[in-house]
Amino acid sequence: MAELKVTAIKEGTVIDHIPAGKGLKVIRILKLDRLNGGALLLAANVHSKKLGKKDIVKIEGRFLSEEEVNKIALIAPSATVNIVRDYKVAEKFKVEIPGEISGILKCANPNCVSNHEYTTPKFYVISREPLKVRCHYCERTMEEEEILTNL
Amino acid sequence: MDWKNRDVISIRDFSREDIEFVLKTAERLERELKEKGHLDYATGKILATLFFEPSTRTRLSFESAMHRLGGSVIGFSEASSTSVRKGESLRDTIKTVEQYSDVIVIRHPKEGAARLAAEVADIPVINAGDGSNQHPTQTLLDLYTIKSAFGKIDGLRIGLLGDLKYGRTVHSLSEALTHYDVELYLISPELLRMPRHIVEELRERGIRVHETDDLEGVIGELDVLYATRIQKERFPDEQEYLKVKGSYVIDREVLKKAKETLKVMHPLPRVDEIHPSVDSSKHAIYFKQVFSGVPVRMALLGLTLGVL
Ligand SMILES: [Zn+2]
Numbered sequence: 001m002a003e004l005k006v007t008a009i010k011e012g013t014v015i016d017h018i019p020a021g022k023g024l025k026v027i028r029i030l031k032l033d034r035l036n037g038g039a040l041l042l043a044a045n046v047h048s049k050k051l052g053k054k055d056i057v058k059i060e061g062r063f064l065s066e067e068e069v070n071k072i073a074l075i076a077p078s079a080t081v082n083i084v085r086d087y088k089v090a091e092k093f094k095v096e097i098p099g100e101i102s103g104i105l106k107c108a109n110p111n112c113v114s115n116h117e118y119t120t121p122k123f124y125v126i127s128r129e130p131l132k133v134r135c136h137y138c139e140r141t142m143e144e145e146e147i148l149t150n151l
Numbered sequence: 152m153d154w155k156n157r158d159v160i161s162i163r164d165f166s167r168e169d170i171e172f173v174l175k176t177a178e179r180l181e182r183e184l185k186e187k188g189h190l191d192y193a194t195g196k197i198l199a200t201l202f203f204e205p206s207t208r209t210r211l212s213f214e215s216a217m218h219r220l221g222g223s224v225i226g227f228s229e230a231s232s233t234s235v236r237k238g239e240s241l242r243d244t245i246k247t248v249e250q251y252s253d254v255i256v257i258r259h260p261k262e263g264a265a266r267l268a269a270e271v272a273d274i275p276v277i278n279a280g281d282g283s284n285q286h287p288t289q290t291l292l293d294l295y296t297i298k299s300a301f302g303k304i305d306g307l308r309i310g311l312l313g314d315l316k317y318g319r320t321v322h323s324l325s326e327a328l329t330h331y332d333v334e335l336y337l338i339s340p341e342l343l344r345m346p347r348h349i350v351e352e353l354r355e356r357g358i359r360v361h362e363t364d365d366l367e368g369v370i371g372e373l374d375v376l377y378a379t380r381i382q383k384e385r386f387p388d389e390q391e392y393l394k395v396k397g398s399y400v401i402d403r404e405v406l407k408k409a410k411e412t413l414k415v416m417h418p419l420p421r422v423d424e425i426h427p428s429v430d431s432s433k434h435a436i437y438f439k440q441v442f443s444g445v446p447v448r449m450a451l452l453g454l455t456l457g458v459l
Contacts, residue, residue: 112261112263113241113261113262113263113264113266114263114267117240117241117242117264117267118240118242119267135263136263136266137263137266137267138262138281138284139161139163139284139285140284141348
């Protein structure tokens, strides 16, 4: 079966190879649901040679920086990002898990001060493969499964 | 490293150089204190001790340290007597207290509270225990006690005994010991073994680690035996607890198998991990360990205040 062609965009960002079912979460993490102006397209459950099924997010009229996009690395480590200008891919990069994760992840330790006081939760990535982070506040480490349930 | 205004939150923030510098400063202050009886480095400075949960020993040790440096102390010893009970946030308490003081010592039941306090405060903050996370001044005084007894830390064989699973003290101490060339003997019941990730980290950082449940089998190897309390609550049934407890009591009998020079430590309070008859033996240094808390805390207060 040929890959489903979603409406091409003239200018903007296409995030491809998002694991199926995570597209909405990607939109939420990048706060794209609060965009005004250009169109936002989500293609869910698209056939993929690499992943079996995948989600694709297209954002018209906005160019996401690598730093912004890296926020989704925790839920979509396989994602690739295409910057489109004049219907052509002008730039392409893979998401990378940043060294520090701020604001998007909640600490799994119920007794962590970050779950009780006004703070921005912050984590240090201590291993990428397998994924492991340490809370800046309580110093507890979290592994992949805990990370995903606390995003 | 500029010490003035530095926060003391976690032993993870300390390099070997930092540790050595604190220990050396504590040594100097202990000597000066013996000679002069009273020091005046911190005259006019105020320490605020904020104990959101009670810990009388730690609080007294910090207060004694500040007084011995010539400074004064304000604070509270439990949260129930403060506006915290009325729902004030930690941020606001810290912001308020720093208007009255030059350095803050905080103990709090939530993990990460000291880190947050340090971020909020412009004056230095010293962690005196944040939940089950860190208690860096305890670790530094443990290292100071070992160094005072042996003149060094490198080359020693150190046994950690008891509850190695939940024991914050032994986790931090072993973490700090990775800066040294030591051999670690982890002696505990199967149920209370050191968490795997800590053992892995110790090995990755080049520490030789032996794990055993047999105290008598290894006591002859050790230079230091660091005992901790085994809590009844950790066991599913009383029978199991009583069986385990009995096999980790340090008494004169067990110590016959030890080196002459073995030193026994304990963060105190003890229940019956160490028999009182051991107190008068040359092995016991756990009261010296309590004493060490004062020069070490004097060093940290003086350094962060920038008055030494
Ligand atoms: Zn945390």
